[in-house]
Amino acid sequence: MEDRIMRKLMGKVVASVLILALAFGVPIASRSIKTEVKADTYELVWSDEFDGNSLDRSNWTTETGTGDWGWGNNEQQYYRDSTDNIEVSNGTLKIHALKQNYGGKQYTSARMKTQGKHSFKYGKIEARMKLPRFQGSWPAFWMLGDNITSVGWPKCGEMDIMEAINDNNNIYSNLHWSYNNGTADTQGKAYNVDDRTAWHTYGMIWTEKKAKFYVDDKIFQTYDITTDAQMEEFRAKQFIILNLAIGGQWPGYVIDDDAFPDRSTMEVDYVRAYKINEEPTTKYDGPTIKINHDAVAEYPGNWTSWIGTSWLGSEGSLTPNGDNSSNGFAANITKIGSYDHVDAVWSFQGKLENMTYHKGCTYTYKCDITSDKDKRIYVKVADGNENNLEGGYIDLRGGVTRYYSVDVEIPEDFDSTVSLKFGLGNNSADKSDPNESFNIRVNNVSFKTTASIPDPDYTTTPGPTTTKAPTTKPVPTTVTPVVPTTKKVSPTKKKTTVKIGKTKIKKMKRAKKSLKFKLKKIKGATGYQIRYSDSKKFDGYWEKNTRKLKVKLKKLDRKTKYYIKARAYRKHGNVYIFGKFSKRKKAKTK
Numbered sequence: 300m301e302d303r304i305m306r307k308l309m310g311k312v313v314a315s316v317l318i319l320a321l322a323f324g325v326p327i328a329s330r331s332i333k334t335e336v337k338a339d340t341y342e343l344v345w346s347d348e349f350d351g352n353s354l355d356r357s358n359w360t361t362e363t364g365t366g367d368w369g370w371g372n373n374e375q376q377y378y379r380d381s382t383d384n385i386e387v388s389n390g391t392l393k394i395h396a397l398k399q400n401y402g403g404k405q406y407t408s409a410r411m412k413t414q415g416k417h418s419f420k421y422g423k424i425e426a427r428m429k430l431p432r433f434q435g436s437w438p439a440f441w442m443l444g445d446n447i448t449s450v451g452w453p454k455c456g457e458m459d460i461m462e463a464i465n466d467n468n469n470i471y472s473n474l475h476w477s478y479n480n481g482t483a484d485t486q487g488k489a490y491n492v493d494d495r496t497a498w499h500t501y502g503m504i505w506t507e508k509k510a511k512f513y514v515d516d517k518i519f520q521t522y523d524i525t526t527d528a529q530m531e532e533f534r535a536k537q538f539i540i541l542n543l544a545i546g547g548q549w550p551g552y553v554i555d556d557d558a559f560p561d562r563s564t565m566e567v568d569y570v571r572a573y574k575i576n577e578e579p580t581t582k583y584d585g586p587t588i589k590i591n592h593d594a595v596a597e598y599p600g601n602w603t604s605w606i607g608t609s610w611l612g613s614e615g616s617l618t619p620n621g622d623n624s625s626n627g628f629a630a631n632i633t634k635i636g637s638y639d640h641v642d643a644v645w646s647f648q649g650k651l652e653n654m655t656y657h658k659g660c661t662y663t664y665k666c667d668i669t670s671d672k673d674k675r676i677y678v679k680v681a682d683g684n685e686n687n688l689e690g691g692y693i694d695l696r697g698g699v700t701r702y703y704s705v706d707v708e709i710p711e712d713f714d715s716t717v718s719l720k721f722g723l724g725n726n727s728a729d730k731s732d733p734n735e736s737f738n739i740r741v742n743n744v745s746f747k748t749t750a751s752i753p754d755p756d757y758t759t760t761p762g763p764t765t766t767k768a769p770t771t772k773p774v775p776t777t778v779t780p781v782v783p784t785t786k787k788v789s790p791t792k793k794k795t796t797v798k799i800g801k802t803k804i805k806k807m808k809r810a811k812k813s814l815k816f817k818l819k820k821i822k823g824a825t826g827y828q829i830r831y832s833d834s835k836k837f838d839g840y841w842e843k844n845t846r847k848l849k850v851k852l853k854k855l856d857r858k859t860k861y862y863i864k865a866r867a868y869r870k871h872g873n874v875y876i877f878g879k880f881s882k883r884k885k886a887k888t889k
Contacts, residue, residue: 341423341573348569349392354385359411361385365404374437375546375554377402384409392567394543396431398559406554410542418445418536419572424460425502426541427568430495434466435554437544438565440501442537453477456532458510461501464550466558468495472503472512472520476532490519498568506575507534523689523705539570587751594654594662594717594746595625602628607646609843611636612733613724617649620742624651627666627741630723635735638725644677644692646724649741653718657752659711664719665704666744670695672737675729677722680707683715692726695739707746719746799878802827802867811889814852814861821878824867828877831863835883860887 347358354361361380365371376396378384384407386393396408419442430438439462444455457475464471469489476483492499492514504511504518510533512520524533543565546552601624604617613636620626628649636646656662664680674697679690689707709717723739725731803819818827826846830837833856843852855861862885867878 340576342576344422344572344574345417345419346569346571347392348390349387349567350390351387353382353387354392354411355387358413358416360414360416362410362412365402372544372547372549373552374544375404375435375552376406376408376544377404378410378542379407380409381407383407385411390568392541394541394565394567396436396543396545396559396563396565398556398561406545408543408545410540410544412443412538412540414443414445414538416538417572418538420534420536421505421507422575423502423504423573424539424571425500426460426570427498427500428461429498429564429566430463431543431563431565432463432466432468432496433555433558433563435546435550435559436466436563437462437464437547437550439463439540439542439544440570441540443540444532445536445538453482454532456530456535456537458503458505458533458537460503460512462549463495466555468492470495470501470514474510474522474524474530474533476530485522490514504575505533521687523687523691525705539572541565541567541570586754588754589749589751590657590660591749592655592657592660592747593625594656595651595719595744596623598624598651598654600624600651602649602651604630605648605650607636607724607842609841611640611643611646611724613646615647615736620740625744627744629738629740630721631736631738632723633736635723635725635731635733635737637733638730644722644724644726647722649721649723651719651744653716654746656709656713656717657748657750658709658713660709660748660750660752662707662709662746662748663704664689664707664746665702667742668693668695668701668703668739669699669742670697670737670739672697674723674737674739675726676739677720677726678703679720679722680705681716681718681720682713688717690720694729719744799824799867799869799876801879802865802881804863804865804881804884807884807886809886809889811857812853812855814855814863814886814888816850816863816884816886818848818850818865820848821867823869824878825870827865827867829863829865830880831861833859833861835862837862837864855888857888860885 347355361378363378363380365377366374379401383397383399384395386395394409394411396406398405399407401407424442426440428438428440430436440460441462442458442460443452444450444457447455453475454477459471459473459475462471462473463469468491470492471489474485500515502513504513508523508525510522510524511518524530543563544550546554601619601622602617606615607613612634613632614634615630615632617628617630619628630647630649632647637643640646668676668678670676674695675692676695677690677692680688681690682688688709689705693701693703695701721741725733800821802821802824804816805819806817808815826844827848827850829843829845829850829852831841831843831852843850850865852861852863862883864880864883866880869876
């Protein structure tokens with residue numbers, strides 16, 4: 300199998316190198332080729348290189364029909380097992396979507412899976428692909444649990460390695476599982492690949508603790524799959540699915556037939572599955588020093604809060620437990636606020652932002668959490684883009700202390716901030732009355748590592764130059780995002796994407812401590828979100844949500860310059876779909 304893969308790769312690489320060499324006059328012998336997969340980390344266990352002239356039925360079965368009886372998402376195509384829709388030629392698989400009336404549908408396409416033939420538990424799963432891009436397109440590379448026939452969806456678990464919709468270059472990676480006999484998902488963010496119609500490698504590194512999603516070897520999203528006791532779905536075998544859908548619940552039901560060619564193609568160079576070998580040891584062989592670093596104990600400031608009173612109605616206060624951040628904080632939530640937003644849990648936050656850390660070390664994050672009522676909260680170790688380094692929802696029992704502990708790996712190439720955050724607001728998985736109150740106390744907080752690191756003072760002299768050992772002194776993070784955590788909602792599967800127009804700010808009126816203006820009405824909008832800041836770069840901002848077109852910003856500082864932008868949104872089910880922000884408007888109070 301490996302020989303076959305290498306022949307395929309080398310054939311493509313040599314052809315490319317010959318073209319480049321002839322074009323630029325470069326001697327072929329001077330070119331070097333780097334492999335994409337490190338053999339000492341991953342070992343190939345299965346692949347389909349699509350080297351034949353037809354689909355390898357020992358690897359794949361097809362699903363036919365519309366999926367109306369349980370496995371579809373109201374898509375607009377009819378899946379066929381036909382050479383019109385499934386082509387294997389020139390070393391690639393082509394899944395063709397056609398404008399073709401069949402089975403009561405106006406389009407046909409194909410969907411295939413390894414169910415009953417090959418399934419995998421943990422490892423590295425990847426495919427090299429070119430994707431179509433137009434309004435209504437929905438290519439996907441994903442996995443479902445082997446036990447779907449006995450337990451159904453979502454109890455079988457779903458791992459979406461790559462999904463893309465409509466006419467943009469975003470791709471999405473998400474997890475779906477069962478929570479309290481309902482459905483939970485990760486609400487993953489979008490990742491822009493510049494041009495999804497070009498070749499890209501999409502993959503997932505799956506371990507017992509994490510699911511890491513990457514594009515072209517760059518990890519852009521990591522999910523902790525150990526924090527929820529009901530995520531056992533992701534510790535069992537899953538099979539692979541490839542399909543190209545047209546329309547449906549997520550991309551919507553508007554198909555741009557003008558942009559849709561007569562034959563739209565998702566092309567796949569290969570699909571591969573690897574097992575993970577033990578990570579190789581560091582190449583540094585110089586002297587080391589032992590460190591004992593507690594980023595919380597050494598933190599120069601203390602716990603702060605953000606309370607979204609104007610956003611979802613949360614009210615209350617947060618007080619640090621003394622001068623040392625290790626002592627934690629006490630939060631008195633007098634109104635938990637609405638749960639009617641995908642990020643509602645962040646409408647009341649406790650946070651310790653921008654801690655120092657050592658790259659390449661594993662930290663243990665510990666704290667004791669006590670609530671006076673049963674409550675579901677979110678505990679998070681975040682990077683500067685609000686991605687989870689670790690964390691997730693945890694359930695507290697009233698009056699019972701929860702001793703929380705999780706290991707956090709800081710990669711050697713990590714270059715962002717590290718912050719501790721608690722989401723104490725309402726949430727759809729644990730709905731409470733918006734006026735409900737509760738108290739929570741966090742104590743004995745630590746973020747520690749005890750590790751051996753290269754001696755930062757060690758030098759070697761291999762020649763006339765002196766080389767310093769790689770330093771791993773604590774990294775002081777300098778980015779200080781002080782923003783309300785009202786994130787743009789990244790659509791996840793099973794949710795409809797609706798285009799929302801772009802509003803405008805007009806007719807600004809200035810007063811001593813207020814600003815008034817009007818918004819351009821957007822058809823179909825549920826409301827409007829206004830952000831305003833005294834920073835041109837919005838390095839910190841306030842937010843106001845309203846259903847009215849006439850807006851008044853009150854309690855502003857006198858003779859102060861403010862920057863304002865707005866966007867329309869539409870509520871679709873439990874999801875808020877946002878349009879683009881207006882041009883930034885500048886105004887100064889009197």
